Amino acid sequence: MKDNVYFINFRSDSERNNIHNKIKRLFEKSGMKNVLTEGDLTAIKVHFGEKGRHAYLHPTFVRQIVDKVKEYGANPFLTDTNTLYTGSRTNSVIHMNTAIENGFAYSVVNAPIIIADGVYSKNSIDVEINKKHCKTAKIAGDIYNSNSMIVLSHVKGHGMAGFGGTIKNLAMGCASASGKQIQHSDAKPRVTEEKCISCGICIKNCPVNAIEMKKKAFINHDICIGCGECTTVCPKRAIDVQWETDDNVFLEKMAEYAYGAVKDKKGKIGYINFIMNVTPLCDCVPWNDTPIVNDIGILASFDPVAIDKASIDLIDQALGNKNSKLSNDYEIGTDKFRSIHNIDGKKILDYCEEIGLGNKKYELIEIK
Secondary structure, eight states: OOEEEEEEEOOOOSSTTSHHHHHHHHHHHTTGGGGOOTTOEEEEEOOOOOTTOOOSOOHHHHHHHHHHHHHTTOEEEEEEOOOSSSSTTSSHHHHHHHHHHTTOOHHHHSSOEEETTOTTSOOEEEEEOOOSSOSEEEEEHHHHTOSEEEEEEEOEEETTTEEESHHHHHHTTTBOHHHHHHHHTTEEEEEOTTTOOOOOHHHHHOTTOOEEESSSEEEOTTTOOOOOHHHHHOTTOOEEEEESSOTHHHHHHHHHHHHHHHTTOTTSEEEEEEEOSOOSSOTTSSSOOOOSSOOOEEEEESOHHHHHHHHHHHHHHHTTOTTOOSOSOOOOSOOHHHHHHSOOTTHHHHHHHHTTSOOSOEEEEEOO
16 A cells, blocks of 8 residues: 655746745645644644754745645644754744744744743653653653644754654654653764864763863763764764664664654644755754755655655655666665765664554655
């Protein structure tokens, strides 16, 4: 059984085919309205981006979704959760300021911003999931309590997960800070001394003071919480993830948390992936590198696994891999994200399917 994934490309040759109108057409043709009921408090899950970054989803793209949700009588709000690491989104006050500075003001997006886990990430619900690694998932209270949700994800690379799309947006993006820490607890970074230039940037950015400078930077794993902040800020990429257990555990925990985020919203969630500005690192870092592939298009689905699988396949195809094709077998061509981060992030799709989060098999339906 294949799940439908709807696709519209980024080519524009007229007002009808500008990106704003294409987003609205995708919303309609994919049946996204079916997750909405009049009067719903609808969470529009989005990543607002760190200060200094510009490759996050454009606020006017988000506005098109907000307007469609309102058209069907629901009450949308934009939402995300606070970060585990230090930065410009570590509590709700600076998080909202960052969102507004990055263009997500009400006058632009036509909806209020609610940081779903509260000022200091204490607004959290323990959702019972009874999976292999986690019996409960700590999900942000205002996401849990929303009546419906549209998940807008920017597809890109990620230093610890390999790639980020819908599943990561659900897993990390819907969890409270304590839930994020639980997911990261099996991953500890290590310093490659030959690459380290003793600049101290990692020390300044560690939220728990787990790093000290000897001749080279040294990470105390007894203190480290595995947030991965040091891996992203190191200018020489001298810090890599060292897994305390099999590296699949982190990915499997993410899958379980994604399951927890959607468990009580059956039939009330839609997913939209934007394959554009596909940068090597996540929107959590305060810069963005050159995209690894040209902009491809936008996908919509009601299956979080199928939409991420289709996104990866489209990227592989666009990179011109000799064996690449839109296929239900994800072992195709060269995995660009794996070559960048040395992590097989695609393994998460298998486990997501195993626990019933979704289906890797899909039918791609192109919308004109």
